[in-house]
Amino acid sequence: MTAVKQKSFRDQEPLETADKLHSAAIHLLRRLRARDREMGVGPAQLSALSVLVFGGPRSLGELAAAEQVRPPTMSRMVASLVRDGMVRRHATEDGRSMRLEATAKGTKMLWEGRKRRVESLARTLASLSEQERAQLGELVDLLERVIRSI
Amino acid sequence: MTAVKQKSFRDQEPLETADKLHSAAIHLLRRLRARDREMGVGPAQLSALSVLVFGGPRSLGELAAAEQVRPPTMSRMVASLVRDGMVRRHATEDGRSMRLEATAKGTKMLWEGRKRRVESLARTLASLSEQERAQLGELVDLLERVIRSI
DNA sequence: AGATTTTGTTAGCATAGCTAACTATATTCT
DNA sequence: AGAATATAGTTAGCTATGCTAACAAAATCT
Numbered sequence: 001m002t003a004v005k006q007k008s009f010r011d012q013e014p015l016e017t018a019d020k021l022h023s024a025a026i027h028l029l030r031r032l033r034a035r036d037r038e039m040g041v042g043p044a045q046l047s048a049l050s051v052l053v054f055g056g057p058r059s060l061g062e063l064a065a066a067e068q069v070r071p072p073t074m075s076r077m078v079a080s081l082v083r084d085g086m087v088r089r090h091a092t093e094d095g096r097s098m099r100l101e102a103t104a105k106g107t108k109m110l111w112e113g114r115k116r117r118v119e120s121l122a123r124t125l126a127s128l129s130e131q132e133r134a135q136l137g138e139l140v141d142l143l144e145r146v147i148r149s150i
Numbered sequence: 151m152t153a154v155k156q157k158s159f160r161d162q163e164p165l166e167t168a169d170k171l172h173s174a175a176i177h178l179l180r181r182l183r184a185r186d187r188e189m190g191v192g193p194a195q196l197s198a199l200s201v202l203v204f205g206g207p208r209s210l211g212e213l214a215a216a217e218q219v220r221p222p223t224m225s226r227m228v229a230s231l232v233r234d235g236m237v238r239r240h241a242t243e244d245g246r247s248m249r250l251e252a253t254a255k256g257t258k259m260l261w262e263g264r265k266r267r268v269e270s271l272a273r274t275l276a277s278l279s280e281q282e283r284a285q286l287g288e289l290v291d292l293l294e295r296v297i298r299s300i
Numbered sequence: 301a302g303a304t305t306t307t308g309t310t311a312g313c314a315t316a317g318c319t320a321a322c323t324a325t326a327t328t329c330t
Numbered sequence: 331a332g333a334a335t336a337t338a339g340t341t342a343g344c345t346a347t348g349c350t351a352a353c354a355a356a357a358t359c360t
Contacts, residue, residue: 144173
């Protein structure tokens with residue numbers, strides 16, 4: 001805790017930014033969730049599917065790690081994706097694990113899904129000034145780095 | 151839809167940024183959720199509580215609207231908060247509605263909760279360069295505006 | 301007074317997170 | 331080789347959050 005009673009403003013600032021960021025993330029996802037419901041696939045599944053589509057096939061454990069979720073959670077999501085024909089399981093040499101791969105249907109649906117989910121957001125972004133848009137683009141990259149290092 | 155078949159790169163860019171932002175929000179919340187579980191109160195409840203603490207007392211419907219959630223969802227969250235002694239219901243002239251108000255316990259817990267939730271994030275932010283931190287501070291403000299206009 | 305509107309709750313469903321406990325396969329160690 | 335151990339996924343069961351539909355109670359409007 002580094003017990004310091006009188007915090008400086010400089011120390012407070014990251015906490016405030018962190019809090020705002022957290023709140024922003026909550027509200028962003030709540031707004032976008034509405035579009036998710038229009039399709040049959042939930043946000044977590046779409047996110048997992050996107051790892052397979054953009055990152056290529058991988059095992060369930062790897063997918064769970066990539067999505068920062070426990071194996072049972074991913075196991076259920078994958079089961080649902082397989083049931084819906086979005087993902088295919090391939091046997092590997094190692095009989096315990098399997099290669100998970102997005103199907104053509106899954107890939108197509110992902111593109112539709114993400115577009116739909118994000119298009120209202122993208123529309124808003126498109127209405128920003130050139131400068132703001134550039135700023136936001138850069139900072140999203142920074143944000144990704146930050147999140148990865150939490 | 152503005153059926154345009156050949157999209158320019160410029161048009162694609164907001165979609166890409168939007169998608170990254172969405173993904174970042176998901177992963178951020180997943181990382182922070184772990185800390186939430188350490189306390190007895192979930193993230194949605196903490197978020198609702200924060201509206202009462204920082205925004206003052208209000209009715210259930212108003213709270214639901216502020217949190218962009220349907221009344222039944224909020225009703226259940228409030229019931230849980232009341233059960234835990236975080237929130238108090240006050241009768242109003244209008245017998246249908248009620249004033250929801252954070253208790254002292256709720257206020258204290260909120261401060262602890264948000265700090266805990268966000269402190270690992272704040273720690274990471276504190277390790278950034280001065281410039282990056284400033285950038286990020288700007289980003290969240292911009293982000294908040296963007297989200298509000300979705 | 302009776303009909304309608306508004307506010308909140310209850311019931312019931314789905315997704316998504318978790319841990320604990322299990323199965324099946326691989327690997328390691330005598 | 332065979333037993334013990336480790337690893338990969340699944341199943342079972344819990345919680346929290348989201349929703350809609352149906353309801354109850356109070357307020358408001360004719």
